[in-house]
Amino acid sequence: MDERCDVVIVGSRLAGATAAAHLARAGRRVVVLDRSHFPSNQLSTHLLFPSGVHELQRMGALDGILASDPVKSPWLSLQIGDSELNERWRPSGPIDYCMCVPRTIQDIELVRAARAAGAEVRERHRFLGVLWRGGRACGVRYAGPDGTERSIYANLVVGADGRRSSVAAEVGSFRPYRSSRNGRGLVFRYGQDPLVGTRAGETIYQFWEGDSLGFLFPSAPRGKALMLFMGAAEEASLAKSDPEGYWADKMARHPRMAARAEGMTDLTPLASTGATSAYFRASSGPGWVLLGDAGHFKDPVIGQGQRDAMWSGRVLAETTAPLLDDAAELDRALRQWEQRRDRECLPSYHFGNIETRVEPVAPVFAELVRRSPSHPTPDLGDLFGRARSMPQVLSLPRMTAGLVSAIARTRAERPESLSLKHTVRDLKVHLGVRGELLSRRFRSHVLVSGSEHPHAEPPTYRAAAARPGGRTRTTRDERPATPPDPAGNGGADVPKTAPATQHKPSPAPRRGAASEEVPA
Numbered sequence: 475m476d477e478r479c480d481v482v483i484v485g486s487r488l489a490g491a492t493a494a495a496h497l498a499r500a501g502r503r504v505v506v507l508d509r510s511h512f513p514s515n516q517l518s519t520h521l522l523f524p525s526g527v528h529e530l531q532r533m534g535a536l537d538g539i540l541a542s543d544p545v546k547s548p549w550l551s552l553q554i555g556d557s558e559l560n561e562r563w564r565p566s567g568p569i570d571y572c573m574c575v576p577r578t579i580q581d582i583e584l585v586r587a588a589r590a591a592g593a594e595v596r597e598r599h600r601f602l603g604v605l606w607r608g609g610r611a612c613g614v615r616y617a618g619p620d621g622t623e624r625s626i627y628a629n630l631v632v633g634a635d636g637r638r639s640s641v642a643a644e645v646g647s648f649r650p651y652r653s654s655r656n657g658r659g660l661v662f663r664y665g666q667d668p669l670v671g672t673r674a675g676e677t678i679y680q681f682w683e684g685d686s687l688g689f690l691f692p693s694a695p696r697g698k699a700l701m702l703f704m705g706a707a708e709e710a711s712l713a714k715s716d717p718e719g720y721w722a723d724k725m726a727r728h729p730r731m732a733a734r735a736e737g738m739t740d741l742t743p744l745a746s747t748g749a750t751s752a753y754f755r756a757s758s759g760p761g762w763v764l765l766g767d768a769g770h771f772k773d774p775v776i777g778q779g780q781r782d783a784m785w786s787g788r789v790l791a792e793t794t795a796p797l798l799d800d801a802a803e804l805d806r807a808l809r810q811w812e813q814r815r816d817r818e819c820l821p822s823y824h825f826g827n828i829e830t831r832v833e834p835v836a837p838v839f840a841e842l843v844r845r846s847p848s849h850p851t852p853d854l855g856d857l858f859g860r861a862r863s864m865p866q867v868l869s870l871p872r873m874t875a876g877l878v879s880a881i882a883r884t885r886a887e888r889p890e891s892l893s894l895k896h897t898v899r900d901l902k903v904h905l906g907v908r909g910e911l912l913s914r915r916f917r918s919h920v921l922v923s924g925s926e927h928p929h930a931e932p933p934t935y936r937a938a939a940a941r942p943g944g945r946t947r948t949t950r951d952e953r954p955a956t957p958p959d960p961a962g963n964g965g966a967d968v969p970k971t972a973p974a975t976q977h978k979p980s981p982a983p984r985r986g987a988a989s990e991e992v993p994a
């Protein structure tokens with residue numbers, strides 16, 4: 475028999491479980507479908523800054539995660555050339571530390587927290603298609619663990635199903651309206667950290683050596699640490715063909731990281747990826763919304779995806795819980811939620827685009843690190859901790875002072891990356907981000923000069939096969955790009971009564987999952 479609930483969510487990790495927990499606490503009946511069986515892994519380096527840990531606490535998963543005894547890291551060490559910045563992280567609410575908890579440990583606690591809040595989370599349940607009524611999403615079809623197909627009707631359909639979102643494909647929004655190709659790839663492994671229990675063992679490290687980036691994060695359970703290199707994206711295939719040769723070469727190029735990592739034991743095999751293009755998809759429409767990576771992804775070089783997925787899930791719940799019974803009001807709120815998400819995420823999107831370029835650190839930033847005070851008061855770390863946005867941390871007067879000071883150095887002392895071209899381009903990005911935020915354009919195709927890199931590769935679409943067992947087939951999405959917002963302007967201009975009909979559901983994918991119109 476078909477069922478009904480207030481909200482059906484596809485995907486039960488950062489975005490989906492967080493939205494589910496907050497909606498259920500607000501008294502809504504929420505059903506979450508996930509094809510995974512938890513504990514379950516996910517390709518990620520899973521660093522969370524204090525604002526992300528704070529989101530875990532708000533949604534109710536933090537206590538469960540702390541029971542696995544992760545290292546809490548209240549310190550940041552940023553090392554560029556011979557300069558070193560050491561800061562504490564600025565607290566977010568009561569949280570003043572970072573965590574880096576493997577997804578096998580973390581995500582099952584998200585599921586538990588969503589259940590404890592009253593949401594019904596169904597594992598091994600595969601989304602098959604969106605149900606439509608009068609052009610409005612009104613539920614989903616799914617296959618249970620035994621392959622039986624069922625339907626569930628809801629006032630709101632939430633796609634929180636990650637970068638290869640089938641829900642995005644079903645609502646015709648898979649192809650991003652804006653994207654940027656990643657320059658860097660990721661290669662990482664874990665080891666057993668001999669410095670556990672010391673201050674170094676509770677510090678998040680970032681090492682710049684020329685154009686190559688190295689990171690070291692204390693992890694979980696206590697004693698484990700994650701070591702990560704982010705060089706050019708092509709390095710991911712080198713790491714696959716000769717893992718230990720690649721690792722030895724990178725360590726030789728990163729002597730300070732090698733010194734920190736000395737004595738690590740129990741090294742795990744390398745994991746890697748070179749495909750992390752950033753994007754924005756149109757993320758709301760009549761009766762549907764795309765949360766977390768399903769709607770927006772930014773380069774992992776700045777480690778913000780998990781926090782933003784939880785933030786957007788919480789804000790969605792706060793915005794929509796009281797409006798779920800009024801379709802027009804709900805659609806208006808969904809659109810406003812998307813506008814708010816964009817304002818929250820755009821500065822980091824552009825910051826990620828700057829950091830993913832395979833070139834030495836921005837010269838002005840290197841200078842700011844060089845000039846940083848020796849006391850550990852939180853400051854530049856706010857760029858990652860999100861206590862302040864990029865335009866707030868890198869204010870124009872501060873950047874100008876950094877530039878003047880870099881130029882004033884003797885030729886021998888100047889940052890190797892200090893070139894007029896590099897500096898002018900960075901300045902343009904910073905001005906462009908400010909301009910974009912001020913303009914309040916919505917779903918804008920106007921690119922910020924110097925930020926977006928062309929030829930981004932969006933994730934491939936894997937249609938859910940509508941047959942028992944729900945096996946997947948891989949197909950490349952061939953739909954036309956989602957059109958820009960016809961009004962092309964910002965949140966302030968949304969008409970009060972407008973149902974968000976600008977975005978029509980597209981025809982069913984060529985194979986696999988199929989949209990279905992149900993009688994009124």
Ligand SMILES: Cc1cc2nc3c(=O)[nH]c(=O)nc-3n(C[C@H](O)[C@H](O)[C@H](O)COP(=O)(O)OP(=O)(O)OC[C@H]3O[C@@H](n4cnc5c(N)ncnc54)[C@H](O)[C@@H]3O)c2cc1C
Nearest residue numbers: 485488489509518519520521601635636766767774779780
């Ligand atoms: C290599 C890499 C490193 C990263 N490092 C960091 C980092 O250090 N810090 C950070 O904050 N972020 C990092 N990120 C980003 C972060 O991993 C994501 O932003 C985050 O996982 C997004 O969460 P989500 O809930 O939106 O989606 P996901 O975590 O992708 O979860 C989607 C869920 O949907 C389910 N699902 C998918 N399709 C279906 C279907 N058809 N039916 C049912 N269920 C379905 C999946 O099983 C999955 O459980 C990294 C990303 C990558 C790729």
